[in-house]
Amino acid sequence: IYRKANPTTLPTFLLIGPSGGGKTALLTLTERNTVLPTHTSTVPLAIEALLPEGYTPNSAHYRSAGDPAYERARRFLLLDTPGHGKLRHFATTQLVNPTNVRGIIFVVDAASVAEEAGLNEAAEYLHDVLLALQKRYTGAKTSKGPKEIQVLIAANKMDLFTALPPHLVKIELEKAISEVRKSRAKGLKDSGVALAGEDDSLDEEREWLGEGGEGSFEFAQMEEVGTSVTVKGGNVTGGGVDVKSWFEWIAEQL
Template identity: 45%
Template sequence: LSNSTSYIIHPQVVLIGPDGVGKTSLMTLFERGDSPSQTHTSQKSHSVELNASTDSSSKYSYKNHEDTTGTHTKFLLIDTPGHGKLRNVAMERLNRCERLKAIVFMVDAAALGEPESLAPTASYLYDILLFLQKRVSDKSNNNKKNNTPVPVLIAANKVDLFTALPSTLVKTNLEAELSRIRSSRSKGLLDSGVGIDDVDSEEQDAWLGEYGSEKFSFKQMQEFEIDVDVLPGNVTGDGPGAEKWWWWIAQRI
C-alpha cells in the first residue's frame, strides 16, 4: 500500500454452507438480536460489522451491543449464498478475504440423517477443507497472511427440530461421508497400483487430511494446524440457541 494512512481491514469470519441451513438467519440474529420472521435464498455475499469481546461481563452473548465493560473487537461477518449454482460466488468471496480468521460451516442437523442432504453437504465441506489445507501447505505461497491456518466451526443448526441428529452423529456422519468422497476422488490413483511412496506431490496435495489413511477424521486436519469443532445450536425455536457459536467466534478474531 502506497499510503500509510491506509484503511484498516477488520478480522473476517465467513459463514458458509449449503442452502437453507440458516446462515442468513444467524447473521440477522447476531446483528439485530432476534431472528428474522422470513428469509430469502441469498444470491449475493453480504457482510455486517459486529463486535465481540472475551473480557466483558456479557462476553458469552451476542446481545452485547450496549455493553461498555471490557474491550470489544470489531469484525466482519460475511454471509455467502449456499445454492449449488452460486458456489463460485461463495468461494470467490472466501478467496478474496485478506484477514480471514475463521470459517463457520453451517449444516442442517435435522436433515443430515438423510443421504440426500448428507452427500452434498459433505461434498461442499470437502472443498472448503481442501481449500484451507492447500492454503497452508502451498510452499510457493510466500504471502504469509494467506498461510495462517484458519479454524473451522461446523455449526450444527436446527437442533430445535425433533429430527435433529446429536452433534456426535453430525460429526461421525460427516467424517464417514468425507472418507467416501476422498476415496472416490482418488480412485484413479489407488486403482493404478502405484505405491503410496511413488505418487507425485501433486497427487498428495489433492488428498484431504492424512495421506494414505483409510478413514478421514477431522483430527487429521491438525497436521495442517486446522482445528475443526462441531457445536450444536439453533437460530429459531427452543434449544441451546446460538451463544456457543458466538463465543467460539469471539475467541478467534
C-alpha cells in the same frame, strides 16, 4: 484516513454451507438480535458485528469492558454467502486469498444431514472448503505458514426432533468426507489427469484431503495444516434461540 478503522481490516468470519442451513438467519440474528424470515441468498452479504455482551474476546481477557482496546476487539465482519450449488463461487473465491479471514462457520441443518442426500451435499461442500484450506497451507511461500483459519461446524436446527446431535453430525460428516475423498481420487485417475508419472502422483497428493493411506478421514487431521475443526450444536429459530456455543467459539478467535 484516520477517522475510522477500515472495516476490511476487521477479522472476518465466513458463513458457508449448503442452502437452507440457516446462514442468513444467523447473520440476521447477529445483526439485529432478532430473527426475521429469510429467502435463499443469491449474493453475498457482509455486516459489521459486535460480539454480544457476556462474551470476552480472547485477545482482551486482561482488559475490562469499556476499555477502548476491549471494545475494538469485539468488532468483526460476518460475511454471508449463498449456499446454492451454482452460487458457491462467492464463497470459494474468498478462500483463494482470505486476507482477513479468521474463521469459517460452516452452517449445516442437523436434520438434513440425518438423511443421505443432505449428508452427502454437506460433505462434498465441506470437503472442498477443507481442501482449499489445506492447499493454502501447504502452498504457502513463507516458512511460518499462513495465518491459521479455524473452522466451526455449526450444527443448526437442534430444535427439530429429527436433528442429529452434534457428536453424530461430526461422525457422519467424517465418514461421508472419507467417501468423497475416495471418489474424488478415483475421478482424478479416471479423467486421465493422473497418467503414469511422478508429477501426477504429486497432483493426486495435492488433491487428497488429510492423511494419506487407507484410514478414514478425521477432522483432527486438519491440525497438521493449521486448522482445527470444531462441531457445536445450536439453533437460530424454532421457539428458543441457542447460539451460545457459536458465539463462544467466535470470542475465542477474536
